[in-house]
Amino acid sequence: MTNEGRQVVIPGQILGEIPALQPGRGTFVENKKIFAERLGVMNIQEKFIHIIPLKGRYDPVVGDFVIGVVLEASTSNWMVDINAPYPALLHVNEVPWEIEFADTEKYLNTGDTILAKVLSVDESKKLQITLNDRNLFKLKGGHLIEFEPSVYRRIIGKKYSMIEIIQKYTRCRIKVGKNGRIWIDGDADGIEKVLAAISMIEREAITFGLTDRIEEFLKKDAKDVR
Secondary structure, X not given: OOOOOOOEEOOOOEEEEOOOOEEOOOEEEEOOEEEEOOOEEEEEEOOEEEEEEOOOOOOOOOOOEEEEEEEEEOOOEEEEEOOOOOOEEEEHHHOOOOOOOOOHHHOOOOOOEEEEEEEEEOOOOOEEEEOOOOOOEEEOOOEEEEOOHHHHHHHHOHHHHHHHHHHHXXXXXXXXXXXXXXXXXXXXXHHHXXXXXXXXXXXXXXXXXXXXXXXXXXXXXXXXXX
């Protein structure tokens, strides 16, 4: 069984059986049968069935790359909004800078945007994030927009095909977080095209041939693109 479609499923719907398939996020098991726990889109990865919610806030998972907005700085950490039900903690030990006690605001302050990674999620939903990775950093300038977290994979595309097409035809720098946020840096025309493409992806997320349609849409006014 492959993930060739984007099948919308309802709570209680039978999705498959063990051991042919394995239960993932958003599912439960009874008598070796795997059921949908919530309304969403079925996604199968290496035999594991996941249900991606159609609506709702981001459900943090360790290892996810997220775009956060700093809410406040204290003497040894920052509280960061990552579009989850609760803010995430970023400790001074989890940043690439040597920070003196109480100097946190010199590096990150309220309203700053960062590309981070989820470090831990405990049973009480307390979140910790990190910037200790060469691919993680403070995002300077640009614009931040939000989208439904459930369409993250469609925005990225298979092997990053969709986001590469959007960057190619808009000439914008784009960072996409699994938490339903996109950071865009470019000229006004390029940003406008990115916004239009993202809106189109959200509207048509469960349809086939979307990557080709997005490319055709962006090609119309593109100049000097190879």
